[in-house]
Amino acid sequence: MQTSKFKSLFNLAAINKNVIRTSVTTTAAKSENLKPWKEIPGPSSLPIIGQLHHFMFGGVFTNMEDPQTITRLAKKYGPIIRLDSIFGKPPLIFLSDPESAAFVLRSENWMPIRPDLESLEYYRKYYKKNKGNKVRTTGLSTEHGELWKEFRSTVNPVLLQPKTIKLYTAVIDEVAQDMIDRMKASRDDNNMITKDFYKEMNLWALESIGTVALGCRLNCFDPNLPAESPEWQLFECIQELFATSYEIDFKPSLWRLFATPKFNKAMKLYEQHENLLKHFINKGKDNLKNKSGIEKGVLEKLLEINEETAYIMASDMLFAGVDTAANTVTATLYLLANNPDKQAKLREEIMSRSERRPYLRACIKESMRLMPVVSGNARKTSKMYNILGYEVPKGVNVIFAHQAMSLMENNFPKANEFIPERWLVKKNDPLYYGHAHPFVCLPFGFGVRSCIGRRIAELEMDTFISKLVENFEMEWFGPPPKTVHRALNYIMGPYNFIFKDIK
Numbered sequence: 370m371q372t373s374k375f376k377s378l379f380n381l382a383a384i385n386k387n388v389i390r391t392s393v394t395t396t397a398a399k400s401e402n403l404k405p406w407k408e409i410p411g412p413s414s415l416p417i418i419g420q421l422h423h424f425m426f427g428g429v430f431t432n433m434e435d436p437q438t439i440t441r442l443a444k445k446y447g448p449i450i451r452l453d454s455i456f457g458k459p460p461l462i463f464l465s466d467p468e469s470a471a472f473v474l475r476s477e478n479w480m481p482i483r484p485d486l487e488s489l490e491y492y493r494k495y496y497k498k499n500k501g502n503k504v505r506t507t508g509l510s511t512e513h514g515e516l517w518k519e520f521r522s523t524v525n526p527v528l529l530q531p532k533t534i535k536l537y538t539a540v541i542d543e544v545a546q547d548m549i550d551r552m553k554a555s556r557d558d559n560n561m562i563t564k565d566f567y568k569e570m571n572l573w574a575l576e577s578i579g580t581v582a583l584g585c586r587l588n589c590f591d592p593n594l595p596a597e598s599p600e601w602q603l604f605e606c607i608q609e610l611f612a613t614s615y616e617i618d619f620k621p622s623l624w625r626l627f628a629t630p631k632f633n634k635a636m637k638l639y640e641q642h643e644n645l646l647k648h649f650i651n652k653g654k655d656n657l658k659n660k661s662g663i664e665k666g667v668l669e670k671l672l673e674i675n676e677e678t679a680y681i682m683a684s685d686m687l688f689a690g691v692d693t694a695a696n697t698v699t700a701t702l703y704l705l706a707n708n709p710d711k712q713a714k715l716r717e718e719i720m721s722r723s724e725r726r727p728y729l730r731a732c733i734k735e736s737m738r739l740m741p742v743v744s745g746n747a748r749k750t751s752k753m754y755n756i757l758g759y760e761v762p763k764g765v766n767v768i769f770a771h772q773a774m775s776l777m778e779n780n781f782p783k784a785n786e787f788i789p790e791r792w793l794v795k796k797n798d799p800l801y802y803g804h805a806h807p808f809v810c811l812p813f814g815f816g817v818r819s820c821i822g823r824r825i826a827e828l829e830m831d832t833f834i835s836k837l838v839e840n841f842e843m844e845w846f847g848p849p850p851k852t853v854h855r856a857l858n859y860i861m862g863p864y865n866f867i868f869k870d871i872k
């Protein structure tokens with residue numbers, strides 16, 4: 370039981386509301402001093418339909434895909450916003466107060482529950498079981514409690530060891546070089562990529578994570594790959610899965626009450642994904658027979674635990690590691706193309722061939738602050754909280770609005786500008802990132818449940834972005850690309866990049 374009390378020590382200036390904060394949070398709070406959950410500000414609620422009308426024409430959630438929705442709501446309602454239960458989905462709270470976020474995230478750090486991909490959880494826990502499959506642990510993305518903890522403790526030593534990740538340096542470099550060659554070959558006379566840029570970045574990310582999760586090159590870049598090949602099917606299946614899961618997991622949907630056509634489609638796609646992964650893991654196992662070198666890679670180590678662990682982890686890596694890396698690279702390229710001075714500075718660092726590349730790291734961090742692929746982390750409360758004077762009950766999904774907080778001037782000065790230097794300058798510089806509360810910007814999540822693929826993602830992105838900057842002078846024309854918020858923030862284009870060869 371959490372008993373400690375935190376006092377709020379700093380001002381909240383960014384929000385239009387005057388919120389006088391006395392205490393932040395405590396689970397042992399005296400509830401008589403707290404305002405009830407229903408009084409938390411938020412869109413109005415009607416009898417029976419609750420807040421549903423706000424999702425309809427003209428409502429604040431009509432355009433849920435607008436990444437600025439939470440910023441707008443925070444301006445209107447303040448740092449804590451309530452959304453009631455709709456169609457069986459648990460109620461939701463958006464928090465844009467970093468100290469409260471810190472308290473909840475820390476308090477939930479023993480066995481955190483992250484509300485996420487509910488339809489995938491259903492597929493893994495119930496749909497498979499109904500078909501006669503034994504299901505013990507379903508994976509990091511979908512498991513909670515003791516089973517999650519046990520599984521995470523088993524796979525942490527495999528995925529978080531720098532020595533193991535380093536083994537992939539050469540093959541990740543090979544994938545990046547192949548993608549550069551593919552991009553060079555697909556430019557028109559104006560040095561613009563003629564292929565679908567969104568797909569291209571996703572192909573790069575799938576090919577990269579495939580080397581780790583499946584222990585083999587998928588060869589997705591092969592221009593002669595037939596549409597019915599397992600490689601292409603896997604790529605298409607992942608894209609479709611994300612679109613379908615968004616429709617039923619993140620938008621109001623009745624699938625929790627009965628099997629809707631979209632729900633049935635999602636189950637079919639999850640099944641197809643599983644079968645394709647098993648095919649590729651078998652290919653990876655064959656590769657292991659001809660392996661040279663004694664150091665064991667991720668697939669080999671996971672297979673040593675058992676085959677189910679290798680499959681579950683591969684599935685999670687492909688779910689969590691493709692769109693995330695692809696969108697982060699696209700965002701970084703856009704920001705570099707739009708800021709030629711920063712791009713030139715980065716090129717200088719890369720061309721120096723120094724092993725340390727602090728400016729590259731700073732550019733990626735800054736891109737994840739300004740245009741994050743994950744707009745907010747989330748936890749389901751395992752107990753009652755006092756947040757900013759309100760009683761927040763157990764079982765509520767709390768979304769920490771990191772994207773909104775990261776773009777507030779009181780957290781990061783010149784918040785809307787791309788300034789990688791803020792991650793490198795000293796304390797006495799007003800731009801120094803450390804002046805912001807550490808829970809404002811958490812692109813890889815927090816604590817024991819933070820991103821297990823972080824090291825792999827960093828290796829992939831560092832390698833690919835370095836090669837891009839080394840090979841191309843990147844320019845951008847026209848307005849910024851459109852970004853839509855689904856489960857993640859997706860950069861949808863138009864992709865007005867120009868990739869000129871470096872002379």
Ligand code: HEM
Pocket residue numbers: 483509510521578685686687689690691693694697742743746747811812813814815816817818819820821822823825826
């Ligand atoms: C730029 C790339 C990426 C970003 C920004 C990112 C971000 C995140 C975030 C925010 C979480 C939730 C953490 C939390 O709840 O505290 C997460 C979880 C996770 N990520 Fe990543 N991720 C990236 C790439 C990857 C890659 C390449 C993999 C593949 C290995 C991966 C695998 C996972 C898995 C399996 C989880 C669930 C962990 C758990 O619940 O125990 N991610 N990621």
